[in-house]
């Protein structure tokens with residue numbers, strides 16, 4: 061059940077939308093959680109989309125472990141992703157939404173169904189198998205998305221502000237859940253968040269993105285000292 065962790069590298073990547081250009085040259089440590097922070101519009105989601113394969117670089121390479129995935133379609137990358145919302149198919153019940161992590165056609169063998177049940181129990185949703193997404197709270201929906209991550213069992217997990225719309229207590233619970241799943245599976249996690257406390261609590265490493273590039277990278281603990289990167293201190297100061 062354990063995913064093999066792998067480093068994620070954006071090697072001199074250049075990408076542009078019509079009027080925005082990003083340049084990323086950065087490595088994410090294998091098996092560790094890295095928080096990605098930075099101002100709105102800085103390019104954090106774009107970075108995750110380049111790793112997931114929803115966007116393709118104009119120059120440079122995307123590497124997962126030793127494998128060059130620069131032009132691989134999303135379905136061929138060893139990656140799971142959880143967004144702020146809309147992770148689930150509205151017309152499919154909880155069990156099927158999780159089962160999709162194992163089989164896009166939902167052709168599930170007995171062992172797959174057992175893994176789905178185990179994952180739902182693991183995230184605290186046993187008994188809710190037949191509910192539709194609209195019959196769940198926001199936190200429960202994100203738990204379903206995490207259960208799908210478990211049955212998908214890929215070595216890379218991309219989290220794009222997954223708990224931003226939850227209240228503080230619930231967010232705390234979800235951070236604990238991610239921390240324990242990471243302790244079990246050891247996947248490489250890239251975690252975009254606007255909350256400094258989330259980064260402090262969960263992430264060993266920090267990447268600070270500003271104006272389409274990595275302005276600073278290092279240990280999270282170092283970022284929060286007086287000697288932390290000035291751009292980051294300025295950003296945190298402005299957020300408070």
Ligand SMILES: Nc1ncnc2c1ncn2[C@@H]1O[C@H](COP(=O)(O)OP(=O)(O)OP(=O)(O)O)[C@@H](O)[C@H]1O
Nearest residue numbers: 077078079080098099100101102103104105106107
């Ligand atoms: N599909 C798109 N087409 C054109 N421009 C886009 C597209 N997606 C993002 N952009 C632009 O690219 C830049 C980076 O956007 P991105 O979503 O990566 O920022 P972000 O750091 O994740 O922001 P936020 O914290 O607000 O989510 C922004 O200027 C944005 O307007």
